[in-house]
Amino acid sequence: MTAPTGESTWAAEAERALSDAGYRRGGARRAILELLGEQSCALSAVEIEHALTSRRREVSRATVYRVMDELEEIALVQRVEIGQGMVRYEPVRHGPGHHHHLVCDRCGLLQPFTDDELERTIRRVSERLPLRVSEHEIVIHGACETCADS
Amino acid sequence: MTAPTGESTWAAEAERALSDAGYRRGGARRAILELLGEQSCALSAVEIEHALTSRRREVSRATVYRVMDELEEIALVQRVEIGQGMVRYEPVRHGPGHHHHLVCDRCGLLQPFTDDELERTIRRVSERLPLRVSEHEIVIHGACETCADS
DNA sequence: GTTCCTGCAAAAGATTTGCAGTGAC
DNA sequence: GTCACTGCAAATCTTTTGCAGGAAC
Numbered sequence: 001m002t003a004p005t006g007e008s009t010w011a012a013e014a015e016r017a018l019s020d021a022g023y024r025r026g027g028a029r030r031a032i033l034e035l036l037g038e039q040s041c042a043l044s045a046v047e048i049e050h051a052l053t054s055r056r057r058e059v060s061r062a063t064v065y066r067v068m069d070e071l072e073e074i075a076l077v078q079r080v081e082i083g084q085g086m087v088r089y090e091p092v093r094h095g096p097g098h099h100h101h102l103v104c105d106r107c108g109l110l111q112p113f114t115d116d117e118l119e120r121t122i123r124r125v126s127e128r129l130p131l132r133v134s135e136h137e138i139v140i141h142g143a144c145e146t147c148a149d150s
Numbered sequence: 151m152t153a154p155t156g157e158s159t160w161a162a163e164a165e166r167a168l169s170d171a172g173y174r175r176g177g178a179r180r181a182i183l184e185l186l187g188e189q190s191c192a193l194s195a196v197e198i199e200h201a202l203t204s205r206r207r208e209v210s211r212a213t214v215y216r217v218m219d220e221l222e223e224i225a226l227v228q229r230v231e232i233g234q235g236m237v238r239y240e241p242v243r244h245g246p247g248h249h250h251h252l253v254c255d256r257c258g259l260l261q262p263f264t265d266d267e268l269e270r271t272i273r274r275v276s277e278r279l280p281l282r283v284s285e286h287e288i289v290i291h292g293a294c295e296t297c298a299d300s
Numbered sequence: 301g302t303t304c305c306t307g308c309a310a311a312a313g314a315t316t317t318g319c320a321g322t323g324a325c
Numbered sequence: 326g327t328c329a330c331t332g333c334a335a336a337t338c339t340t341t342t343g344c345a346g347g348a349a350c
Contacts, residue, residue: 024324026330045314060332065315067330081231085340086314102281113279121271126290129263131252133292140276142283174349176305195340210307215340217305235315236339 010091011037014076021074028059032067040097041112042080042088075134082139084108092135100137104144111144160241161187164226171224178209182217191262192230192238192251225284232289234258242285250287254294261294 011033018033019025035051036043043051045064052059068089071077077089082103091097098119099112118138126133142148161183169175185201186193193201195214202209218239221227227239232253241247248269249262268288276283292298 022329024329026323028331058332061314062316062333063331069316079233081233083229083231083237085237087233087235102279104281105284111280115275118271118275121268122288122290125265125268129252129290129292130261130295131254131290131292132298133290134255135291137289137291138272139287139289140272140279140281140283141285141287142279142281145280148282174304176348178306196338211339212308212341213306 009037010093010097014071014091017074017076018070023070027057028063029067029070031055031057031059032064036071036077036089036091039091041099041110042082042090042101044084044086044088046086048089078135078137080137080139082110083141100139102140102142102144104147105141106143106147109144109146113140159187160243164221164241167224167226168220173220177207178213179217179220181205181207181209182214186221186227186239186241189241190247191249191260192232192240194234194236194238196236198239228285228287230287230289232260233291250289252290252292252294254297255291256293256297259294259296263290 014033014037015025015030018029023029031052032048035048035055045061045068048064048068049059049061068077072079072089075092078092080088080090080101082088082101083105099114100118102111102113103109122136122138126136164183164187165175165180168179173179181202182198185198185205195211195218198214198218199209199211218227222229222239225242228242230238230240230251232238232251233255249264250268252261252263253259272286272288276286
């Protein structure tokens with residue numbers, strides 16, 4: 001039901017990175033890290049808040065935003081914007097777990113996808129750009145199978 | 151000072167497409183089309199409003215949003231989100247003019263870039279996705295030359 | 301004359317900030 | 326005990342909506 005690798009690992013790794021960066025470990029932050037570690041795709045701040053509430057570990061929305069800022073700062077999560085008027089965040093995993101997004105413009109369905117050829121090309125292109133590249137993000141828009149049929 | 155091709159063309163083409171789609175032509179809409187036709191990269195709603203104001207052709211912000219919605223609807227502009235907490239819009243040009251974006255995460259500099267190899271790869275990948283693809287968007291993040299040096 | 305286009309003002313959301321209390325070290 | 330972490334409430338900013346007057350057809 002959940003992806004086989006890189007899960008509990010990510011949360012642990014993130015917690016270590018945070019403490020290395022001088023942050024203390026409060027309960028809200030840990031709850032957020034645990035939740036994120038289990039995700040395989042991007043969540044919005046509101047979704048994070050709701051997911052935590054339904055686990056009976058409520059966290060204020062302001063705190064969600066603050067924690068996400070910290071995590072983004074040290075590159076543990078990446079901001080992903082896919083056109084629903086809000087930002088989504090997802091854990092950064094190098095190697096397996098790295099993926100991009102397909103968005104159905106009709107129903108809003110969000111699906112991850114990966115492609116090795118595309119990754120290689122992006123990496124090659126990155127080397128010739130006037131930018132010290134840290135991340136890339138690819139969003140493909142269209143109509144999902146369900147919507148395309150109807 | 152402006153790009154050599156596809157300029158006045160785009161605005162004219164857009165106006166025709168709109169009228170074909172049954173829209174009437176009001177002054178505000180035309181002013182926005184003209185402005186967009188001259189752009190080579192993405193603008194936010196606020197930037198559009200300001201640019202028009204400084205040309206002495208003020209347009210209400212609500213109208214900017216409404217017109218951008220119409221234009222997006224008939225695929226004359228594409229929404230681009232690059233992480234400054236707001237949406238940007240850019241004229242869709244097929245063939246020359248199509249490009250992607252580099253964003254400096256430190257200073258916010260936005261630069262267009264193109265790469266044929268990348269386009270070919272994306273097109274190939276698109277064919278094997280479970281989605282009837284209409285558009286793609288690639289954003290590369292990093293530090294621009296100025297910021298990377300400092 | 302009818303229907304669409306616009307501007308203005310108010311509303312709705314998402315995100316950020318200020319402040320005070322609690323908890324980690 | 327000090328300073329970071331968190332929640333709450335208020336503020337800010339972007340985007341959307343309702344409504345009324347004016348313009349296009």
